Amino acid sequence: MSFWLLKSEGSCYSIDNLKRDGRTDWTGVRNYQARNYLREMRVGDRCLFYHSNGTPAEPSGVYGIAEVASAPHPDPTATDPKDEHYDPKREWVSVEMSFVRKLARPVSLEELKKDPDLRSMLVCRPGQRLSVMPVEARHFKKIGR
DNA sequence: GCCAACGTTGGC
């Protein structure tokens, strides 16, 4: 099993939205490297659900756990002319995600950076803007335990 | 709102 980190603006689609929906198609990824990671996903892989663009009240960080619930497939929003991410000329990919749980306590980016075990995570790297990135098993286990 | 870090685009 592989581990991943999914980034979403908390104000746009949060872990609470995923909890409400139970399951959602993770669409709209329009970056080749992120797409390549989506293509590597397999059913049962676990994801850290990260909120970006945080506020002082709700800082950026990991807020929950999601699980890959389908094989990667063509992103339906890429061929939907009404979608803001409409881009039919290129091959974009999405996967279904299901809700697993919220963290009892969110782990903020600040805490990740302070923790000697966790600060090597990709998400702690300055300028890291990928919305999908791999996570080491040891990092996942420490955060998602 | 600012700005650094990227990725993408397009002229040449």
Add this chain to the structure above:
DNA sequence: GCCAACGTTGGC
């Protein structure tokens, strides 16, 4: 293929 301009992301 180079690279400047531009757009976007996301921490602060």
